[in-house]
Structure formats: structure tokens, C-alpha cells
């Protein structure tokens with residue numbers, strides 16, 4: 001028998017222990033006359049056995065991840081969601097609770113008026129009718145307005161000719177914001193000016209655009225669903241690492257042990273950064289009723305659909321898109337060995353490396369133990385470029401210990417913006433600096449021109465190597481001064497092999513082959529390894545830490 005879903009929830013940010021819906025005792029409240037169901041939406045929902053629009057009692061046992069979202073009263077909430085998780089129902093219930101218990105007025109928007117009509121007819125009105133005792137006096141007559149006393153719940157389409165947004169409210173709820181009129185959404189901000197709460201709750205399946213959903217998500221605390229494996233690792237569910245394509249099962253992204261349905265179901269929300277904006281990201285990976293096999297099948301289909309609706313991620317191929325052929329076209333059965341070895345290492349919990357000659361990549365792989373890197377250093381005696389982030393303790397060790405080892409920092413060259421790659425001098429010897437986005441441009445151009453070949457065996461690791469490249473998108477951004485620039489992002493931050501390749505590329509540049517060093521094709525100063533002095537105390541000033 002499964003354990004009680006409402007008490008086994010992990011230590012999520014807003015986790016609340018809620019008694020099961022049966023035999024809920026009235027909680028004696030320290031607030032005196034205030035009843036628990038007047039202050040706790042979870043208590044209200046469970047005690048009253050709220051029914052869905054289909055007349056079934058709402059069952060959160062497979063959707064424990066919804067409870068925190070339901071009980072979250074942050075002023076700003078953003079939810080980057082996948083399909084099939086019940087987002088609209090959650091925010092409908094929240095809207096009604098706000099209306100009746102908090103005394104708030106709400107504006108609830110959808111992309112178009114047609115969407116609103118369809119939605120209110122098939123979801124909102126049936127919800128009211130199924131739970132009549134909870135919504136006394138709320139009429140289903142009007143599609144666009146529900147009222148309790150003087151409080152209003154407006155339903156509005158953002159694409160509408162009528163100037164309907166002269167109404168004011170305490171909270172604006174924007175359902176499907178990524179498919180809504182973005183200019184109209186901005187105008188809604190003025191609607192809550194008079195309110196003390198001034199709430200703004202937005203949620204949507206993402207699209208291809210860098211829209212408000214994505215922008216606000218990045219400003220938020222970016223909560224992800226973490227699951228604990230049998231070995232005690234707490235890892236967030238993510239594509240593709242959380243699925244084993246061979247065993248067709250979910251797995252711990254760290255130790256690869258299989259994750260059970262129960263382990264996925266009873267995960268917990270954890271912040272991945274600090275912010276006042278409360279952010280949630282849901283994907284099919286955390287839906288216990290969806291199998292790994294189903295997700296793998298979806299992954300082979302239309303990528304835009306897969307990203308937006310299955311992974312709950314934006315899909316943006318950009319104007320310079322990387323396809324499978326990006327690597328496969330440069331694959332060769334020839335021996336690329338020249339006697340010179342270059343090694344690029346991307347650092348994380350798992351280290352990803354690319355080993356090759358100046359002609360291209362011969363071997364790619366992963367390791368977790370640093371001794372494995374020492375073994376490679378002894379065996380191949382390569383020129384090494386290693387990621388100095390997120391923690392440079394170990395990269396320092398390699399720079400100090402080995403002759404041809406460098407640590408990589410990304411930095412813009414403020415004195416000479418044209419220069420995209422340069423070597424640290426004096427007390428910064430052993431560091432290679434580069435402009436992250438521009439050096440990636442150059443590397444990709446370099447590969448597209450077949451200057452880098454691949455001769456690693458066509459196996460799982462090669463497929464994984466390619467999959468990391470496929471997450472890379474070149475997108476247009478605007479800096480604080482309003483100037484547009486292009487930057488490379490990964491759709492899911494699983495880009496380790498792409499960066500390991502970049503470090504290999506930087507290592508190759510130490511030969512002074514001088515493919516590309518600046519926009520003006522300047523050759524870098526030669527490196528004198530005989531007289532290296534690396535002083536780490538002063539090596540890392542704040543500008544190194546991007």
C-alpha cells in the first residue's frame with residue numbers, strides 16, 4: 001500500500017503537512033474565531049473534498065508537486081509548465097479561494113476571448129456546479145465575470161478589441177502567457193496599482209520566444225523537482241540525464257541507479273537560486289503516471305513539441321542551429337593521432353572531457369574521480385585546458401602540477417573588446433581568458449568548416465556527445481544599455497561536452513596555430529613554459545568570476 005501522500009512530501013520550500021481528507025478535525029486556531037479552512041487553501045480543498053470539473057474528488061496523490069504551488073501566496077509566481085499537469089485547475093481554485101476567503105478581486109487572462117469562452121464553459125463553470133456548496137451565490141451565467149459581493153473575478157482574453165482592462169484587481173493571473181499578447185500583458189500591470197497585494201501569477205507552456213515567462217523564470221528562485229535515489233543522492237529530474245535510454249527507465253542522474261515511480265512521486269521542490277519571485281518548472285519527468293518509454297518516444301518526435309509540452313522548456317533553434325549533421329558530417333574513420341595531445345575538461349559533479357590532436361577529437365568521456373584525470377595526464381601528456389568554474393580548487397592544482405595545463409575563465413575584454421581570447425600574464429599565467437559567446441561562435445564556425453574532425457567510436461558516448469551540442473541555442477539578447485547581442489544558451493544546461501570541446505579548442509590554440517584569436521586575426525603572445533610562475537593568491541580577482 002502506498003503511504004499517505006500528504007504526509008510523505010519531502011522538505012519542499014513551501015511544504016505543508018496536510019492531514020488526509022478523511023476525518024479532518026477542526027483545528028483550534030490561535031487566531032480565535034478564524035477557521036483553518038479560511039486561511040489554508042490546502043485544508044479548504046481537502047476538507048471540502050473539492051471535486052474536479054468531471055465530478056471526481058480532486059486527487060493529488062500523483063501530483064504532490066501541485067500542493068506547494070496551490071499553497072504558495074507569493075506576490076509573484078511563475079510556473080514554466082509541461083502539458084497534462086492541471087495548471088488551470090490549480091489557478092482556478094486559487095482564484096476562487098482568493099475571491100471568497102481573501103476578499104480579493106482577480107483578473108484571469110487567457111490568450112484570446114475564444115479561449116476564455118471555451119475554458120469557462122468546460123472547466124470553470126463545471127467546477128462551480130460540482131462544488132455548489134463551496135461557491136454560494138456564484139453564478140455561471142456570465143462567462144467573463146464571477147462575483148462574490150463586491151469582489152470580482154474577471155476572465156479576459158488578451159487578444160481582444162474591447163478595452164476591457166479598465167478594471168482593477170489585487171491579482172492578475174495570466175494563463176498561457178507565452179501565447180498571449182505580450183504588450184497587453186504589460187498593460188495589465190497598472191491594474192493592480194491600487195492593491196496592497198499587487199499579485200502577479202503567470203504560467204504557461206513555454207514557446208520559442210524569449211518572452212516574459214522565460215525572463216521572469218530566470219529572475220525567480222527556479223525551483224526544480226528533486227528526487228532521492230536509493231543511494232541517497234538528491235538530484236533534480238532533467239533531460240536527458242534522468243532517463244536511461246537502454247534500460248528505458250528513470251535513473252539517478254548521479255549514480256545511475258533506477259528511480260522508482262514512488263521516488264519520482266515523492267520528490268520535493270528545491271530552489272536553485274535565491275529570489276523573491278517564486279518559480280516552478282514542471283516536466284513529464286516528474287509525472288509518475290508517465291513512463292520513461294513514453295518520454296523517449298516523444299523525444300524522437302517533433303522537437304518543438306517535445307521541449308514545450310513534455311519538458312516544459314522553451315524551444316529556440318536560433319538562426320544558427322546545431323543539428324546532428326554538425327558532428328556526423330565531420331566524422332572520419334581515419335586516424336587523427338599526430339603525437340600531440342590536447343585535452344579539454346568541463347567541471348561539474350561529473351567531469352566531461354574531449355581528448356584529441358590538433359586535427360580533431362579522438363575520444364570523449366566522463367569521470368567523477370580526479371585520479372582519472374591524473375592518469376590521462378600521465379598517459380598522454382596533453383596540453384590541458386580545464387574549466388575554472390564553479391570551483392577552481394582542482395583546476396589550480398592541475399595548473400600548478402603540470403607544465404601544459406591552463407584554466408579557463410570567460411571574460412569580456414573591456415580594454416580591447418575585439419579581442420576574444422588572450423593569455424594571462426605575470427601573476428595570471430596559466431589562465432586562458434575568452435569571451436564566452438564569441439569564442440563559441442568561432443568554435444562552431446571552425447567545426448562547420450571541417451577544421452575539427454571526429455574519430456571517436458560511434459557508440460553511446462558519441463550519441464551523448466551529440467545530444468549536448470543539440471541543446472545549444474544562439475539567441476538574441478539585449479544588454480542593460482538596450483543593445484542587442486547574441487548569446488549561446490543551453491535549453492537544459494546539459495551542454496558539458498560542448499564546453500569540453502571548447503576547452504579542447506582553447507588547448508589547441510596554445511600551439512600558436514593561430515586559427516582565430518581576435519576578430520583581427522592577431523596571433524597571441526607565445527607562451528614561455530620554462531618560466532611559469534603562478535601566484536594564485538592574486539590570480540583570482542573579482543573580474544575573473546563571471
Ligand SMILES: [Zn+2]
Nearest residue numbers: 229233252255
Ligand atoms: Zn544516486
